[in-house]
Amino acid sequence: MRGTGPRRPWLYDPSLGGVLVRAHRSPAAGAASSVVSDVVWGEVLGVLRWAEATLTCPPELAGGTAWRTAAAAAGLLRRLPGLCAEAGVAWPGPAPASPAGEPSAAQRLRRAADRLAMRLCSPEEGGAGPLRDAVADLAGDVDAVGAAAIALLAEGTDWTAAG
Template sequence: MSAPGHRRPWLYDPSLGGVLVRSHRSPTAGAAGIVVSDVVWSDVLGVLRWADATLSCPPELRAGTAWRTAATAAGLLRRLPGLCREAGVDWPGAVPGATSPEAPATVRLRTAADRLALRLCSPEEGVAGPLSRAVGDLAGELDEVGAAAIAVLAEGADWTTG
């Protein structure tokens, strides 16, 4: 039995990933705005790669990839307030995600990653300037990916004492 293929093969194409990241640049942004935009969307691409790895890897690797998914999402969330300052945008905080905590962890992760991938593939996101449009929603989606990855990790843990 072979492992299922990746749902988003474009995630692993460096040239296409770069195009998606650069598509978020604002035409009126200066050098600092372009750098901030590229940093944010490059990190979003990394979060999506780890989420995809978590959803498609063999079970014995799932704990490690789920951990990396959560850590990568948390790392960007931790840096977002400073990146907003650099871009001259108010940091609104994360808007709570829309997925149900009662859903199975892998479904939560897939749903959250799908929303984040849709945002990455929507270049109009950066037209108003770096992080100008719905940074709270982006942060909420990153938070949900991280929370779902932790749920995947917890779901696979052996909770028996022995």
């Protein structure tokens, strides 16, 4: 991790973030579905912001930002079943995680955040609405971000000091 600044400056542009979130609304959706979509994608944006902060912050802040990244991911995962119910979408649970073949937690976090950012920036991915077509994959990517953040925290912990 380096304090070099964000790799994705668009994450911190409030007007662009709102455009990306609203782009996931289904044109035929009613008000409730639009609200649920906005909540889900708004929280995805928050998870991505914390992941980017974790990957680019100075080392002395990495522990706190990694915890916030994991907490944001866990919060969204906790809310997804209820949000799916409100949108009339069955909750399938997160997609199975792909095996971690990357040598470091930072690389796992970067790759998971890249996949999640691609979902946020590609609203056409689910023509019938993102929750209807890709909720399991979205949940899997959010889970991967959280798991990588915890792994990053564990990698930076001095386990010999506990004795």
